[in-house]
Amino acid sequence: MLGKLCKHEIKATARYFLPLFLITLLLTPVTRLTVSVGNYPGILGFIPVVVVFAYVASILVISAASVLLIVHRFYKSMVTEEGYLMHTLPVSTETHIFAKLIVSSLWVVSSFLVIVISLFMMFYTPDRFASLLNELSTLWSMTSGYATSAQLTLTIIEVVLLCIIGIFTSPLVFYASIAIGQIISKNKVLGSVVGFFIIQFVSQILGMISMVPFGYSIDALNTMSTQMAIISNVFFPYCIVVSIISGVILFVLTDFIFKKKLNLE
Amino acid sequence: MPWELKNDRPIYLQLIDQISYRIVSGEYAIGSKLPSVRDLATEASVNPNTMQKALSELERSGLLFTNRTSGRFITEDSNMIQTMKLDLAKEQLKIFLDQLKKIGFNEAEIKEFIMNEVE
Amino acid sequence: MNALLECNNLTKKYGGFPALSGINLTLERGKIVGLLGPNGSGKTTLIKIINGLLVPTEGELRINGVNPAVETKKVVSYLPDKTYLNNWMKVNELLDFFEDFYDNFNKKRAYEMLEKLHINPRDRLKTMSKGTKEKVQLILVMSREADLYVLDEPIGGVDPASRDYILNTIISNYNENSTVLISTHLIADIENVLDEVIFLQNGQVTLQSSVDDIRMKEGKSVDALFREVFKC
Numbered sequence: 064m065l066g067k068l069c070k071h072e073i074k075a076t077a078r079y080f081l082p083l084f085l086i087t088l089l090l091t092p093v094t095r096l097t098v099s100v101g102n103y104p105g106i107l108g109f110i111p112v113v114v115v116f117a118y119v120a121s122i123l124v125i126s127a128a129s130v131l132l133i134v135h136r137f138y139k140s141m142v143t144e145e146g147y148l149m150h151t152l153p154v155s156t157e158t159h160i161f162a163k164l165i166v167s168s169l170w171v172v173s174s175f176l177v178i179v180i181s182l183f184m185m186f187y188t189p190d191r192f193a194s195l196l197n198e199l200s201t202l203w204s205m206t207s208g209y210a211t212s213a214q215l216t217l218t219i220i221e222v223v224l225l226c227i228i229g230i231f232t233s234p235l236v237f238y239a240s241i242a243i244g245q246i247i248s249k250n251k252v253l254g255s256v257v258g259f260f261i262i263q264f265v266s267q268i269l270g271m272i273s274m275v276p277f278g279y280s281i282d283a284l285n286t287m288s289t290q291m292a293i294i295s296n297v298f299f300p301y302c303i304v305v306s307i308i309s310g311v312i313l314f315v316l317t318d319f320i321f322k323k324k325l326n327l328e
Numbered sequence: 329m330p331w332e333l334k335n336d337r338p339i340y341l342q343l344i345d346q347i348s349y350r351i352v353s354g355e356y357a358i359g360s361k362l363p364s365v366r367d368l369a370t371e372a373s374v375n376p377n378t379m380q381k382a383l384s385e386l387e388r389s390g391l392l393f394t395n396r397t398s399g400r401f402i403t404e405d406s407n408m409i410q411t412m413k414l415d416l417a418k419e420q421l422k423i424f425l426d427q428l429k430k431i432g433f434n435e436a437e438i439k440e441f442i443m444n445e446v447e
Numbered sequence: 448m449n450a451l452l453e454c455n456n457l458t459k460k461y462g463g464f465p466a467l468s469g470i471n472l473t474l475e476r477g478k479i480v481g482l483l484g485p486n487g488s489g490k491t492t493l494i495k496i497i498n499g500l501l502v503p504t505e506g507e508l509r510i511n512g513v514n515p516a517v518e519t520k521k522v523v524s525y526l527p528d529k530t531y532l533n534n535w536m537k538v539n540e541l542l543d544f545f546e547d548f549y550d551n552f553n554k555k556r557a558y559e560m561l562e563k564l565h566i567n568p569r570d571r572l573k574t575m576s577k578g579t580k581e582k583v584q585l586i587l588v589m590s591r592e593a594d595l596y597v598l599d600e601p602i603g604g605v606d607p608a609s610r611d612y613i614l615n616t617i618i619s620n621y622n623e624n625s626t627v628l629i630s631t632h633l634i635a636d637i638e639n640v641l642d643e644v645i646f647l648q649n650g651q652v653t654l655q656s657s658v659d660d661i662r663m664k665e666g667k668s669v670d671a672l673f674r675e676v677f678k679c
Contacts, residue, residue, distance in 0.1 A: 067547045075533065147531035151498050152548050153520040323502050327495075333639055335668035338659035370615050374639045375479050378659070 064154050068162035073169070075140070079132050080170055084177045087121040091184045094118040118185075122178055129174045133167040134237045138255070142245045146327045156321045160238065160314060167234045214295050221299035228303065232310030236262060239313045242320035266309065273305065329355060331372040339374055343382035346372075351391060351402055352413040359404040362392065449512060451476050451595055451626050452497070456506035459492050459650075466492040467650045469506065476594070477623040479640055481669070482630040484647030485677050490630045491528070493647070494599055497628075498525045510595060521550065524593035528600045528630075530580050532572055538583055539568040545587050557590035560616065564609075578605045585613055589620050596627040602636060614640050635670040644669055646676060 097114045140149050141159070149159065206215060237255075240262055244255030329350060333342050350356045362368070365383065369376040383400065386392045390408060394400050403409065428438050452474040459467040467489045474480060484490050495501040496508050499515035510519040532541060538561065545552045561568055564582055572580060585601055598617075602610045617627055618640055631637060638658060646654040653676070661669050 064548075071544060071547070078535065144527075144529045144531045145533060147500070147525075147527040147529055148533075150500055151520055151523075151525050153517050154548070155517055325500055327500055335635075335638075335671065336662065336666055338662045339639055340659055366619060370618050372639075373611065373614055373618070375642050375658075376618060376621060377477070377479075377642050378639075381659075 065158050065162055065165075068154060068158060069165055072136075072162050072166040076132060076136055076166060076170060079128070080174070083121070083125055083128055084173070087118075087125055087177060087181050088184075090114075090118045090121050091181045095185055122181065125174050125178060129167070129171050133163075133170065133234050134241075137163055137234070137238055138241050138251070141321070142241060142251055142327065144328070146325075150321070150325060150327070156318050159321075160235075160317055163238070164231055164234060168230050171230050210292070210295075214292060218295040218299065221295060221303065225299060225303055225306065228306045228310065232306060232313070235310055235313035235317065238317045239320075242317045245326050246320065246324050262313075270305075329353075331374075333372070333374070340378050340382040340385070343372065343374065343379060344385050347382065347386060348391065348412060348416065352409055352416060356402050358402055358406055358409060360402050361398070362400045362402060364399070450474060451511065452628075453509045454493075454506070455508075457493075457496065457503055457508050458505035459489075459496065459501060460504045465650050467496075467503075470650075470652055472645065472652055472655065474595075474626055474628065476626055478642040479617065479621060479627045479629070481634065481637060481641045481644040482628055482647065483632070483634055483644055483669075483673055485632070488647040489650040490647055491599065492650075494525075494597055494628075494630060497595075497597055498523060522594040524588045524591040524596045526584060526588040526596075526598045526601055528603070530577070530584070532580070532584060532587075534573045535571065537569055537571050538566060541572070541583070541587060542568070545591070549591050551592040553590050553592055556620075557586055560586045560590065564612065578609065581605055582609060582613075585616065589616055592625075594625050596625065598627065598629045600631055601629060602631065602633060610636060634673050635668070638669050641669070646673070648677065 094114050097111050103110055139145055240259035241255045243258030245251045247257060248254030331346060333339060365376055365380050369379040383392060387394060391403055392400055393403060450473045454470045454472040457467055457470040458465060482490055492501065496503055499520060507514060510523060513519060542554055542557055546554050566579060566583060602613055614637060621627060629637060641658050643657045645652055658669055661672055665672055
């Protein structure tokens with residue numbers, strides 16, 4: 064059932080994302096060509112301005128769209144009239160939420176890839192590419208001075224892990240807000256906004272409380288040899304644990320509300 | 329004959345009446361096969377269970393019979409249908425006579441009235 | 448044979464206000480049942496609980512002996528009183544969708560019904576009138592070979608000719624193992640196709656009886672009785 068839900072979810076969202084991707088990827092060579100022509104005489108000067116503006120806008124839209132569309136899609140399918148269809152399918156609420164998370168991750172990652180590819184197409188020249196590689200290797204040798212290669216590897220793994228967890232769980236804040244929103248108010252959009260602020264408020268407080276142990280262990284932190292060690296052994300693991308815990312809490316909260324407190328019009 | 333169902337009597341009783349009329353009038357020919365319950369129910373826009381109940385009653389009275397393999401048939405007993413026809417006619421006549429009496433006709437007047445009307 | 452649907456002391460309160468109070472009800476298989484009651488009598492609340500869209504405050508409701516959950520959603524086919532299908536989808540995409548999620552969906556039957564009502568499977572829902580959308584929804588719901596069909600106001604928005612077709616669809620798709628529960632206030636239109644009726648008033652069942660019993664005892668139609676019982 065998870066597979067079928069994902070398939071349907073992809074179909075339902077692809078009709079927004081694919082055209083956006085296509086527009087950006089088509090605008091890229093057009094923009095590059097337009098700009099490379101150089102000087103436009105007099106009144107035609109507006110052409111490169113408009114083209115560049117459109118290109119930048121398309122990139123911005125893609126970055127914003129993934130979040131907006133993911134939130135909108137969840138709202139529409141779970142708490143509006145379409146909810147009657149989704150919630151009466153022989154599928155558990157957990158499966159619904161998982162399917163939504165998987166498909167949103169897919170779109171976040173592919174939006175990122177499209178932007179990277181587009182920027183690459185826009186700015187690539189052999190010289191620039193060589194100097195970019197050069198910069199990277201300088202950066203690597205600089206950091207090697209501060210940390211062992213084991214620490215670096217650990218850090219990189221941690222960052223990647225954190226990104227994956229972040230991408231996968233970040234929509235949950237919005238999902239939980241929408242779930243709370245449909246309980247507290249007849250106006251579900253307004254309710255969701257209030258729900259969002261409630262979650263933010265609670266998580267700020269919990270976040271502060273969770274920092275308390277660090278206060279007691281400042282001495283221990285000071286004895287660690289390098290800053291790199293603090294980052295890879297304490298800071299990132301802490302972030303990973305916190306994002307997993309908050310993800311689980313938000314998931315359970317959303318799941319519980321949809322199971323027990325669903326309130327379709 | 330279209331199916332006409334009124335609001336004041338149980339539906340299955342009305343179905344029994346209407347099917348009986350169809351049989352005695354020859355619309356459902358003697359010894360012929362009756363449509364299926366579902367088809368009859370759809371045609372009359374009634375619940376199949378109600379139609380089933382009416383048909384069972386008609387079977388009990390002998391007007392219909394079921395052949396285990398090939399379905400439900402109208403009786404082949406023409407005497408029975410004839411009797412049924414007379415019974416129905418008498419029933420109608422009784423209603424008619426009662427009405428006329430209510431209006432104030434006596435038996436002699438009724439006779440005269442009918443003779444005139446039929447001619 | 449166990450009952451298809453059972454309610455024991457089923458109660459649902461919204462912030463203290465009881466929408467259903469202590470309902471006891473049994474539905475057997477092979478019946479077409481009318482769920483009748485004025486607005487606010489608790490019909491929709493009951494239907495939502497049957498479909499697992501609401502959780503009872505007290506008491507319980509069982510379908511085939513179990514509380515509403517994934518298992519019961521497989522055997523309950525629900526027509527909400529809403530246009531709940533994705534507008535951007537084509538009819539044949541919706542059929543694929545139903546086939547994907549419901550093992551008991553009979554696609555062939557759905558295509559036959561679409562053809563009879565002259566609905567083009569390649570049309571998008573968006574381009575259709577409200578009445579046509581309702582027909583598509585009913586076709587999808589009736590094309591499932593379910594144990595319990597729950598139809599909330601199935602004939603509300605359609606013209607009389609389509610109403611007849613819909614009633615015929617219900618009659619001809621019905622079988623002795625399944626039960627159809629129809630909620631409506633247009634009683635006169637559907638009275639002849641019902642086996643029994645349930646009157647709901649202020650969240651309580653005030654009457655459950657067969658249509659013919661009502662006519663026999665009261666000498667009047669269910670519609671007339673309803674008007675009398677719920678006179679304003």
